Amino acid sequence: MNKVKIIRLIKNNKEVTKSELSTKLGLSHTTVNTYVQKLIDEGLVERAGVAASNGGRKPMIVKLVAEAKYSFGVSITPKAVYILLVNLLGDKVVSTYFSYRKGDELEKVLNKLKYWIEQIICVNGLDRNKIMGMGMVFPGVVDDDECVLKYSPNLNVRNYDFKRFEENIGLKIYVENEANAAAYAEQLLGKGRDKGNFVYVSIGDGIGTGIIIDKHIYKGNQKKAGEFGHLKISEEKIKCNCGRTGCWELFASKMALLRYFEEYTQQKIYLIEQVFMAYQQGDTGASQALEKYAHYLFRGLENILLSVNPDYVIIGGDLGQYAQQIIEIAVEKLHFTDRFFGYENTKIYCSGLHAEGAVIGAALLPLEAIFNYQKNVI
Ligand SMILES: [Zn+2]
Numbered sequence: 001m002n003k004v005k006i007i008r009l010i011k012n013n014k015e016v017t018k019s020e021l022s023t024k025l026g027l028s029h030t031t032v033n034t035y036v037q038k039l040i041d042e043g044l045v046e047r048a049g050v051a052a053s054n055g056g057r058k059p060m061i062v063k064l065v066a067e068a069k070y071s072f073g074v075s076i077t078p079k080a081v082y083i084l085l086v087n088l089l090g091d092k093v094v095s096t097y098f099s100y101r102k103g104d105e106l107e108k109v110l111n112k113l114k115y116w117i118e119q120i121i122c123v124n125g126l127d128r129n130k131i132m133g134m135g136m137v138f139p140g141v142v143d144d145d146e147c148v149l150k151y152s153p154n155l156n157v158r159n160y161d162f163k164r165f166e167e168n169i170g171l172k173i174y175v176e177n178e179a180n181a182a183a184y185a186e187q188l189l190g191k192g193r194d195k196g197n198f199v200y201v202s203i204g205d206g207i208g209t210g211i212i213i214d215k216h217i218y219k220g221n222q223k224k225a226g227e228f229g230h231l232k233i234s235e236e237k238i239k240c241n242c243g244r245t246g247c248w249e250l251f252a253s254k255m256a257l258l259r260y261f262e263e264y265t266q267q268k269i270y271l272i273e274q275v276f277m278a279y280q281q282g283d284t285g286a287s288q289a290l291e292k293y294a295h296y297l298f299r300g301l302e303n304i305l306l307s308v309n310p311d312y313v314i315i316g317g318d319l320g321q322y323a324q325q326i327i328e329i330a331v332e333k334l335h336f337t338d339r340f341f342g343y344e345n346t347k348i349y350c351s352g353l354h355a356e357g358a359v360i361g362a363a364l365l366p367l368e369a370i371f372n373y374q375k376n377v378i
Pocket of ligand 1: 230240241242243
């Protein structure tokens with residue numbers, strides 16, 4: 001634990017002297033020296049010069065070796081696979097994606113993914129021994145202990161075991177629900193930083209939610225907690241991929257917004273950017289579509305607030321960067337303020353990580369082995 005505390009503090013401060021480590025962590029100089037030397041021997045930390053002296057010996061500055069380790073993050077969505085390679089500092093090294101035909105077998109998508117990963121390793125001349133592993137995230141219920149994607153209605157997959165793929169690709173695989181991963185990234189790097197309890201709502205083709213309680217992902221029995229996207233919010237008989245009707249994600253996902261736009265303007269579009277552009281230009285249909293969307297989005301959010309009562313809600317995923325505009329519509333036109341914003345002062349934020357939260361969280365998962373962020377050691 002002392003070693004973890006030390007490496008986390010070095011990472012958070014970028015460069016730090018050994019005496020600062022000792023003061024900030026309340027550890028003896030001998031303990032700090034021992035663990036810093038271990039980290040240097042492992043190649044994770046290096047000396048970065050000396051700081052000015054306060055009279056005695058000049059204190060040694062240490063920092064992380066960015067290229068000591070790498071980690072892949074992969075987010076599999078119904079039509080595209082996003083890939084991110086980060087170094088030990090969590091800095092982006094490669095960020096890319098490939099599309100696939102909706103409905104393609106997962107097996108086929110994984111073969112393509114293997115090809116892309118091998119290309120990235122080869123082009124960047126990466127030493128495989130330095131790659132900590134690959135975090136893979138999906139919309140759906142994931143058993144991270146068993147490395148199994150239990151059920152993803154939107155990918156049409158049940159009980160997919162990733163152990164064979166792990167052997168095949170030769171990298172340690174970590175699996176997680178995409179919204180949980182995004183919430184985890186948000187807690188480490190984004191708006192959720194240092195906030196104990198919040199719910200992250202990831203809005204894309206569907207809706208996923210990640211619940212953070214006391215800085216930890218809350219998964220619940222059978223790891224199904226946070227499947228709010230399938231909360232029934234309407235009696236309309238629109239069929240969901242999960243087999244039921246009236247699920248929240250049918251009314252408040254990206255697809256729903258595109259559907260409302262078509263309903264009010266008779267124009268078929270494929271990008272949500274177009275809805276917001278039309279709205280900015282004063283298009284009445286876009287305005288009506290966004291009002292209907294905000295109505296349903298907030299109907300679901302209200303349920304989350306009432307069931308979890310978090311300190312904050314963070315909206316991310318594809319809709320994340322537009323969330324502020326939707327919140328304004330909900331407050332100004334639909335008067336959600338009285339009913340809802342005033343309700344126990346829960347704030348709603350837009351994710352600072354935008355649509356990338358899930359893949360960033362995925363890439364951070366293998367680095368847990370070094371930093372142990374899910375363990376409260378500081
Ligand atoms: Zn559903």
